[in-house]
Structure formats: structure tokens, C-alpha cells
Amino acid sequence: MIGVDWGTSAFRAFRIARDGSIRDRRAGPRGILNVVDNRFAETLREEIGLWLAAGDDHVLLSGMIGSRQGWHEAPYLPCPAGPADIAAALTDIPFDWGQVKLVPGLITADEASVPEVMRGEETQIIGCLTALGEAGLACLPGSHSKWARVEAGRITSFTTHLTGEAFAALRGHTILGRMMRDGAIDPARFDEGVARAADAGGLLHHVFGARTLALTGRMPDTDTASYLSGILIGHEVRAALDHQHGEVVQLIGAPDLTALYARAIEACGCYAERHDGEAAAHGLAAIGSHAAWQ
Amino acid sequence: MIGVDWGTSAFRAFRIARDGSIRDRRAGPRGILNVVDNRFAETLREEIGLWLAAGDDHVLLSGMIGSRQGWHEAPYLPCPAGPADIAAALTDIPFDWGQVKLVPGLITADEASVPEVMRGEETQIIGCLTALGEAGLACLPGSHSKWARVEAGRITSFTTHLTGEAFAALRGHTILGRMMRDGAIDPARFDEGVARAADAGGLLHHVFGARTLALTGRMPDTDTASYLSGILIGHEVRAALDHQHGEVVQLIGAPDLTALYARAIEACGCYAERHDGEAAAHGLAAIGSHAAWQ
Numbered sequence: 001m002i003g004v005d006w007g008t009s010a011f012r013a014f015r016i017a018r019d020g021s022i023r024d025r026r027a028g029p030r031g032i033l034n035v036v037d038n039r040f041a042e043t044l045r046e047e048i049g050l051w052l053a054a055g056d057d058h059v060l061l062s063g064m065i066g067s068r069q070g071w072h073e074a075p076y077l078p079c080p081a082g083p084a085d086i087a088a089a090l091t092d093i094p095f096d097w098g099q100v101k102l103v104p105g106l107i108t109a110d111e112a113s114v115p116e117v118m119r120g121e122e123t124q125i126i127g128c129l130t131a132l133g134e135a136g137l138a139c140l141p142g143s144h145s146k147w148a149r150v151e152a153g154r155i156t157s158f159t160t161h162l163t164g165e166a167f168a169a170l171r172g173h174t175i176l177g178r179m180m181r182d183g184a185i186d187p188a189r190f191d192e193g194v195a196r197a198a199d200a201g202g203l204l205h206h207v208f209g210a211r212t213l214a215l216t217g218r219m220p221d222t223d224t225a226s227y228l229s230g231i232l233i234g235h236e237v238r239a240a241l242d243h244q245h246g247e248v249v250q251l252i253g254a255p256d257l258t259a260l261y262a263r264a265i266e267a268c269g270c271y272a273e274r275h276d277g278e279a280a281a282h283g284l285a286a287i288g289s290h291a292a293w294q
Numbered sequence: 295m296i297g298v299d300w301g302t303s304a305f306r307a308f309r310i311a312r313d314g315s316i317r318d319r320r321a322g323p324r325g326i327l328n329v330v331d332n333r334f335a336e337t338l339r340e341e342i343g344l345w346l347a348a349g350d351d352h353v354l355l356s357g358m359i360g361s362r363q364g365w366h367e368a369p370y371l372p373c374p375a376g377p378a379d380i381a382a383a384l385t386d387i388p389f390d391w392g393q394v395k396l397v398p399g400l401i402t403a404d405e406a407s408v409p410e411v412m413r414g415e416e417t418q419i420i421g422c423l424t425a426l427g428e429a430g431l432a433c434l435p436g437s438h439s440k441w442a443r444v445e446a447g448r449i450t451s452f453t454t455h456l457t458g459e460a461f462a463a464l465r466g467h468t469i470l471g472r473m474m475r476d477g478a479i480d481p482a483r484f485d486e487g488v489a490r491a492a493d494a495g496g497l498l499h500h501v502f503g504a505r506t507l508a509l510t511g512r513m514p515d516t517d518t519a520s521y522l523s524g525i526l527i528g529h530e531v532r533a534a535l536d537h538q539h540g541e542v543v544q545l546i547g548a549p550d551l552t553a554l555y556a557r558a559i560e561a562c563g564c565y566a567e568r569h570d571g572e573a574a575a576h577g578l579a580a581i582g583s584h585a586a587w588q
Contacts, residue, residue, distance in 0.1 A: 114503040161498040169463040202533025204455040209408040239496025
């Protein structure tokens with residue numbers, strides 16, 4: 001089968017063998033925002049045409065391609081949900097060159113019954129079920145970071161944190177960013193920000209320190225972005241871990257970001273194991289193996 | 295004397311009698327960002343020329359006019375500071391039509407020795423010393439909200455919260471604002487946001503609810519800005535009050551904003567008394583009465 005992780009800004013396809021191993025892969029910038037005039041079918045054919053021609057005509061798509069802004073809206077499936085539940089809720093899409101099915105997003109509610117949604121991350125989490133074991137915690141950092149609880153092979157609940165987008169908005173559109181410089185994150189300054197998040201005063205107070213420390217010459221302008229990143233990720237990780245110690249978090253995502261989150265998680269007395277972008281391929285393989293292909 | 299609260303975007307002048315009463319007032323848009331080519335002296339003369347001509351030639355300025363971006367930088371004065379301390383640290387500015395003195399900003403550090411600065415707010419707080427009594431707490435809500443402790447007539451410490459600017463950045467530059475509509479704040483939705491801030495999960499999680507509640511039809515798009523405002527102000531107020539109950543907060547600022555903060559403060563089990571924009575005039579009068587005019 002062919003698995004595609006089709007997001008907002010990226011398109012990643014995997015040719016997957018019957019045993020779940022990845023035989024080939026392609027990646028490019030044709031995320032749904034870069035596809036004009038709803039030419040999703042044509043784009044898909046252009047990207048994976050050679051594999052289709054070779055006889056692989058089972059195509060499973062996950063990610064924002066199944067959102068209102070994508071090819072076709074796949075309704076959210078309620079938690080708890082594992083590979084078999086998700087496979088039973090796939091949406092078929094007409095496609096002249098093969099069978100195309102869409103993975104649904106998941107929906108749940110937190111303790112205060114505020115709804116939570118994800119689309120794409122469920123497939124990555126399913127791809128790490130082995131590491132998550134009987135009862136595990138997964139974190140997928142990003143613009144909208146997700147923290148998901150997994151029990152007995154099913155995603156039971158999750159929460160979203162707007163960390164990445166809040167960082168970009170605070171940096172790009174408040175006084176905090178005025179003196180910031182581009183560059184790699186400085187780990188020591190990042191750690192200072194993570195430690196700051198444990199103090200009293202709250203996030204809205206802590207972030208202002210990124211300005212006053214620079215203004216008073218206590219921190220170089222070049223370091224304030226790292227400090228701000230540490231404050232925000234520190235607040236997210238502390239809130240998500242909620243005073244638990246010794247827990248193991250399965251971190252799924254880009255290596256530079258999971259490396260930072262691992263530092264913050266360890267600073268909170270927990271442990272992190274890091275997984276890279278192939279998690280989506282493994283999740284697509286697991287869901288696809290339960291699907292009713294014709 | 296003449297007192298001027300000269301901020302980033304507004305210019306407000308008061309003609310103050312010897313007994314501290316306000317005899318006349320003017321206000322306009324000529325904040326420091328709207329003064330071109332550093333024509334501060336000319337602007338001041340144009341604004342208060344008639345009062346100067348009438349013989350009032352003691353002019354006291356507070357606010358961002360004393361910042362690096364203003365007329366002349368007045369160094370920050372360390373806390374604790376009351377009217378006499380501030381009056382002893384005024385900066386003289388050459389001015390052909392009278393004596394002009396600049397009120398310094400204040401500097402302090404919070405418990406984690408992160409520096410804190412204010413410029414302009416100190417004068418408004420001084421203007422409310424009677425209400426603040428022997429030991430009081432003042433809150434000046436805004437882009438950079440200030441919370442200040444006052445003991446025996448002196449400002450002893452303060453903290454800043456980036457609440458107003460964070461709201462504008464999250465609303466204007468993240469997915470949260472995409473479905474928001476302009477309009478007055480809805481008090482019931484604001485209160486829901488304030489209550490939400492008391493839940494576990496943290497600010498970065500709570501704000502995402504402004505999207506998911508709308509996305510799932512649980513909250514009208516028109517209400518999500520009020521809800522987001524309540525979440526942010528709720529987080530600020532809870533962190534600033536730090537689990538204290540029964541405390542009285544002197545709220546100083548624009549009536550629409552202090553009304554919202556009063557709701558949030560009362561939801562946290564404390565009390566609010568509201569003061570309007572004339573606080574700056576009373577503070578300028580109090581500082582001016584201690585100043586060494588020639």
C-alpha cells in the first residue's frame with residue numbers, strides 16, 4: 001500500500017510493504033495550502049504515479065487533507081480509538097487510478113468538557129504504539145502541540161497547547177521580539193526559561209522578563225529568543241505533566257524540536273524517548289492493515 | 295503648576311492649583327510617537343502655551359516622554375520610592391518658556407531577581423496613595439499591566455504582565471483570531487474565560503479552547519474574543535493575587551478595562567476599587583509639591 005501524510009505545508013508519501021516495512025519514500029512542499037483549485041487528485045497522481053503504475057493501488061491519506069480546507073472532510077472520530085477503530089471509520093474518495101481512503105481526525109474533551117481535536121497526529125501516535133506500551137504518554141510538539149494518553153493500544157484522551165504559534169506571535173508581533181535576533185536556540189538560555197516557568201507569577205509575567213533582562217543588559221539580545229522559547233515550552237511541559245515525576249514521554253516530531261522538549265521534560269523530573277517523522281508511515285501501515293480494501 | 299502625562303500615543307495636560315485641585319485640562323493625540331523630528335519643546339509650547347503665558351511656568355512631565363524614545367532619558371529610580379524620593383530624582387530639561395522637569399521611571403526586581411521597570415504608572419499610583427493606605431495593592435491594566443505593592447506611601451515592588459499585547463498578538467496573528475469578530479466584550483463569555491483560567495492545563499492549553507469551542511459549534515464566533523480575553527485576564531489576575539483572598543485592589547485606568555478586571559478580581563475572591571485617568575494629575579501634583587522649583 002501507499003501511505004501519505006498530507007499536511008498543511010508538506011506532502012510525504014511512503015511505499016509500504018505487506019510486512020509494514022517502508023520500501024520507498026518521497027517528500028515535497030505540496031501541502032494543501034500549496035495545491036491550487038482543489039487539484040488534489042491530480043497532485044496525488046503526479047506525486048505517486050510511478051508507484052500506482054507499479055500496481056500499488058491502495059492509498060491511505062492522513063493529515064489536514066481530510067479537513068474542511070482539504071480534499072474532502074473526514075468527520076472526527078471520538079476517543080478512545082486504536083488502529084482498528086480508525087480503520088473502520090475511513091472515508092472513501094473517488095480517484096481514477098486507485099482506491100483512496102482518508103484517516104479521520106480524533107475528537108475528545110478535557111476534564112472541563114472543552115472539546116479537543118487532532119488531525120494527522122493520531123496516525124503518528126498509532127505509529128508509536130509499541131513504545132507507548134499498555135499505558136503511555138505521547139507528545140507531538142509544534143504550532144499546536146498535542147499530548148495524548150494511550151491505554152491498551154488506543155488513544156484515550158489528549159490536549160492541545162498553542163505553544164509554537166504563541167511563540168511566533170509574541171516574537172513577531174509584540175515588544176518582546178523587537179530586540180531579538182535570528183539564530184539557533186542557545187541551550188543554556190533555553191534551560192533558564194524552562195526554570196523560570198516553575199516560578200510564581202505566571203506566563204504573562206515571565207515572558208516580560210525577555211524584555212527587561214535585555215533592557216538592563218542582563219541578557220544579550222541574541223539570547224532572548226531562546227529564553228522566551230524556554231519559558232513557553234517550560235509552561236507547556238509543566239502543565240501537561242501536572243506535577244507527575246518519573247513518567248516517560250514518547251516525543252514524536254522533528255529532531256531539533258524534540259531535543260528541546262526532551263530538555264524541558266527532564267528538567268521536570270520525567271524522561272523522554274524521541275521518535276522521528278517516520279512515525280506517520282508506521283501509523284499508516286498499522287491502520288491500513290485493518291482497512292477494508294476491495 | 296502644569297502636569298503632563300505624556301505617553302506613547304497620547305498627551306494629557308493638567309493645570310494644577312497650589313492645593314492640588316485641577317483647574318483645567320487638555321488632551322490630544324500628540325504622544326511621543328506622533329511628534330516628528332524630536333520637536334518636543336515646540337509641541338509642549340503649542341499645547342500649553344496659554345497656561346505658560348498666564349504665568350504657570352513649573353512644568354512636570356511623566357510617562358514615556360522620559361524614555362530613550364522620548365525627549366530626554368530620565369534614569370530609572372530604584373524602589374522603594376514615594377513622592378519625595380521621586381521629586382528628589384527629577385531630571386531638568388532646558389525649555390525657553392518655563393522650568394521643565396521629568397519624572398523618572400522606577401526599577402525593581404521580582405523574587406527571582408528578574409528586573410522590572412515602569413514609566414508613567416508610578417505617577418498614577420502616587421495619585422492614588424490615599425486609597426492605597428498603609429499597605430495596598432494597585433493594578434494598572436493595559437498592554438503591559440502593572441501590579442504594584444505600596445507600603446507607607448512608597449511603591450515597594452511591582453510586576454508586569456504582557457496581557458494586552460499578548461491578547462492582540464494571539465487574536466491578530468494566530469489561528470485563534472481567524473473566526474473572531476469585532477465588537478464589545480460579552481460579560482458572560484468573559485466570565486467563562488476567567489473561570490477557565492482556574493482549571494488545570496495551563497494558559498497555552500486554555501486559549502486553544504477559543505478555537506475548538508467555535509469549531510464544534512459550542513460557542514458562537516462572535517463570543518470567542520470575549521472568552522479569550524477572560525482567559526488571559528483571568529490568568530494574570532490569578533497569578534498576581536497568588537491565592538490571596540479578601541484583598542482590595544486599587545484599579546487604575548480606562549473604565550471599560552477596569553470594569554473587566556474588577557469582574558476577574560471579584561471572581562478570585564478579592565475586591566476592586568476603580569480609579570479613572572485623573573490619577574496621573576493627582577500624582578503629578580503630589581510629586582510637584584515636593585520638587586525644588588526655582
